Amino acid sequence: MSRYAYIPELYDVRFQSPETNRQSDEYFSATIEGERKHFNIHDYATLYEIPWLYDVALYHALVCRTPTEMSDAIARVWSSDNVDPADFRVLELGAGSGVFGHELRHTLTVGHLEAIDICPEARMAAERDRPGLYDKYYVDDLTNLRPETSEAFRDVKFNVVSVASATGWGNHIPVEGFQKGFELLSSEGWFIFHVKPNDPDPECIELCEWIDELIASGRLKQHYRGSHFHRQSSNGSDIFYDVIIGQKT
Ligand SMILES: C[S@@+](CC[C@H](N)C(=O)[O-])C[C@H]1O[C@@H](n2cnc3c(N)ncnc32)[C@H](O)[C@@H]1O
Numbered sequence: 001m002s003r004y005a006y007i008p009e010l011y012d013v014r015f016q017s018p019e020t021n022r023q024s025d026e027y028f029s030a031t032i033e034g035e036r037k038h039f040n041i042h043d044y045a046t047l048y049e050i051p052w053l054y055d056v057a058l059y060h061a062l063v064c065r066t067p068t069e070m071s072d073a074i075a076r077v078w079s080s081d082n083v084d085p086a087d088f089r090v091l092e093l094g095a096g097s098g099v100f101g102h103e104l105r106h107t108l109t110v111g112h113l114e115a116i117d118i119c120p121e122a123r124m125a126a127e128r129d130r131p132g133l134y135d136k137y138y139v140d141d142l143t144n145l146r147p148e149t150s151e152a153f154r155d156v157k158f159n160v161v162s163v164a165s166a167t168g169w170g171n172h173i174p175v176e177g178f179q180k181g182f183e184l185l186s187s188e189g190w191f192i193f194h195v196k197p198n199d200p201d202p203e204c205i206e207l208c209e210w211i212d213e214l215i216a217s218g219r220l221k222q223h224y225r226g227s228h229f230h231r232q233s234s235n236g237s238d239i240f241y242d243v244i245i246g247q248k249t
Pocket residue numbers: 044067093094095096097098099100116117118119122140141142143163164165166171172173174177
């Protein structure tokens with residue numbers, strides 16, 4: 001049985017098949033309360049307002065598998081490193097409705113889990129569809145944190161900072177946001193990231209260069225890098241990302 005079976009199969013989601021490989025140019029329709037409506041896959045505020053809609057579109061219709069691919073890769077690294085996940089204080093960047101948080105909490109069984117997302121509707125969706133998942137969920141912009149958020153984050157001393165499916169494409173977290181996430185991580189803490197190599201999107205290129213530089217300069221000790229299925233595109237092709245798991249030196 002799919003590990004996403006807990007997401008209810010609602011709305012009869014149907015994707016259009018555009019002549020584009022840009023992940024931000026994908027559209028679908030869905031029946032919401034008897035009416036057929038149209039959505040852009042990257043219009044997060046609108047999608048998160050409707051219970052489970054983002055999750056149904058991504059994890060059922062486009063068969064996104066990044067949360068489970070990443071959590072299985074993390075589990076392999078952590079088990080060979082003999083760590084106890086109960087000791088981890090995790091900050092999840094761009095957490096959205098909480099599907100990767102579900103894996104961190106229930107598959108990897110981390111002890112403490114906080115989230116940040118720029119979009120107020122993201123926290124609303126996580127609290128509505130996955131109540132109690134996060135110990136705290138901040139609505140803030142990682143590139144320009146409010147002083148009170150910065151202070152709260154510094155107090156926690158995160159020893160894991162992780163992100164899934166929130167890189168590239170103009171409306172995801174830019175490199176300055178990931179730089180901030182890396183700064184918030186304690187020394188020897190785990191940085192868990194994924195990038196899309198060989199894509200012409202300028203933000204994807206910038207992020208690949210940034211993570212490569214972190215590793216080359218010795219600031220991140222890479223424990224694992226591997227190519228993993230991300231999801232299907234609405235035009236039928238398969239999309240792969242590189243998952244990177246490392247420790248801040
Ligand atoms: C594709 S969603 C991914 C959600 C979730 N991680 C998942 O795997 O389903 C990307 C998320 O990044 C958030 N985001 C974009 N820019 C951000 C920023 N500057 N600071 C914090 N979150 C941001 C968006 O609001 C959105 O919820």
